[in-house]
Amino acid sequence: MLESFRSNMKGVALGITILIAVVFIFSGTGTVFLANSSNGAVASVGETEISEFDLLRSISNQKQQILEQNPDLDTSLISDDMLRPAALERLIRREVLVQTAQKNGLSMSESSINSEILNVEGFKTDGKFDQDRYKFVLQNQGYTHASFKQMLNNDLVVQQLISGVSETAFVTEFENQSLASVSEQSRTYYYLTIPVSKYSSEVSVSDNEVSDFYQNNPNDFMTEEQLKIDYIELKPEMLTDKSAISEEMVQTRFEAELADLDLTESRRVSHILITEN
Secondary structure (H helix, E strand, C coil): CHHHHHCCCHHHHHHHHHHHHHHHHHHHHCCCCCCCCCCCEEEEECCEEEEHHHHHHHHHHHHHHHHHHCCCCCHHHCCHHHHHHHHHHHHHHHHHHHHHHHHCCCCCCHHHHHHHHHHCHHHEECCEECHHHHHHHHHHCCCCHHHHHHHHHHHHHHHHHHHHHHHCCCCCHHHHHHHHHHHCCCCCCCCCCCCCHHHHCCCCCCHHHHHHHHHHCHHHHCCCCCCCCCCCCCCHHHHCCCCCCCHHHHHHHHHHHHHCCCCCCCCCCCCCCCCCC
């Protein structure tokens, strides 16, 4: 069984390699995840919760993988907020696969998991498994020995589930024959390339011919109606003063306006109207 899942270990090994790389890149500035990071649940699959801590760890690993593949990339382009939705989606899908694998009775033996840990190059010093290095990596990623083994077990059973589905696929005889008939078909054809420039000088089209063709084929030159509109949206709340106006403010303004009016001046006008008889 061990040999069977070794062929599917690339994804798991890559994940462990990235995990180790993240630790040693940030080891000079302290642990990658602080002990007091929020550990509240951000999602749940069945009765299993996905914690904020797991999500932050997944985001960090994903960011490191992107930077390794694109060393010249501006880190401001890969913020945690941008990576968060995809990272959470992956954790949810992974947990669904883990639970599906468990329901189908897939599991790994204790000795198989221990053997895989001992064979991870990132845990070795001078070609031998280094217990201190192993503990350092796990501690800085927030894993205990037990939780790391559980994570590795989950990854391996998911690989087994995917492998079991993909490698047991079958093709019907009809599909085989259809594929063979298409893949083995051949066609013989001949073609001639005629350069337009060779004959364009021999063709003369008058303005009248162009106009007649246009008039006789109007639908060929029709396009869908389009409108270009410029507008300004005005809302009452945009035009009204949102400040409160008291009765006292109104009275004060009225008296000020009244004072500007000169009511002392008055004039009397009379006139005589003379009409012709």
